[in-house]
Amino acid sequence: MSPIAIVLVSICAAALLAFVVQRVVRAHLRQASAGREELLGKTAEVEIALEPQGIVLVEGERWKAVSEKGRVKPGEEVIITKVDGLKLYVKKKE
Numbered sequence: 001m002s003p004i005a006i007v008l009v010s011i012c013a014a015a016l017l018a019f020v021v022q023r024v025v026r027a028h029l030r031q032a033s034a035g036r037e038e039l040l041g042k043t044a045e046v047e048i049a050l051e052p053q054g055i056v057l058v059e060g061e062r063w064k065a066v067s068e069k070g071r072v073k074p075g076e077e078v079i080i081t082k083v084d085g086l087k088l089y090v091k092k093k094e
Contacts, residue, residue, distance in 0.1 A: 039058065039080050039083050040082070040083065041080065042079070043077050043078070044057060044063070044079075044088070045057045046074050047074060048074060049071065049074055050071060050078070052066050052070070053066050053067075065087065065090050066089050066090070067090060068091045070092075076093070078090035078091060078092055079091055079092075
């Protein structure tokens with residue numbers, strides 16, 4: 001094998017290894033985006049009227065919700081202020 005071919009293959013292998021290591025480090029440092037904490041501050045759409053309890057949709061998932069202030073009609077948007085178990089506490093989006 002020629003010395004030039006060995007150098008080119010070595011450079012390609014080193015570049016591939018550097019790329020893979022960079023992606024692994026980036027994925028490791030990225031903060032997890034799951035759990036109840038991520039829901040706080042997100043917008044949800046009311047599916048079943050909140051009087052004060054009802055159902056909202058958050059990213060395609062149905063959640064039981066309680067309105068902190070008054071009635072909220074279906075189709076209106078609310079902001080999640082608190083998560084308690086599987087129940088969300090929300091306020092009307094202004």
